[in-house]
Amino acid sequence: MPAEQIEALIKAALPDATVEMEALVEDNDHWLARVTSDAFSGKSRIQQHKMVFAALGDRMGGELHALQLHTSVPN
Template sequence: MSTTIELMQQKLATLSPANIQIIDDSAKHAGHAGAKSGGGHYQLRIVSSAFAGENTVARHRMIYDALGDMMRQQIHALSITAQTPEEVKN
């Protein structure tokens, strides 16, 4: 059985990330309504050339599309940092 983080990594692989880091912050939100329903709180840092030429909203939509149903079930809150490899170098 894969963990939620492993499933997230698998789904986000469609964006061909050069780097991906996912942190589970769910324990910090124990008792929160989203935590009670089973959805976790996560921080995502992802670097991908797929984001080139896209604004922040478009990048987030690409991530939400890749994660699909996870955004309605396993994930309650997702903090996103999405950059291109060039942005990381600067």
């Protein structure tokens, strides 16, 4: 799954999000995503990650094999 598609799915669910994608392996299947959003305010890290995974739906484990997440609230 290309980085642009992952970014678009995340931004569709979290419109204010800033998403930075980094390939962990050059196979379009293993990514690191740094996601910053005001929507994460007051949420635990687990809740933040669940929000991102919900945006990706059933693509996780299928089209997208591995996604490492770093989530944060804007400074």
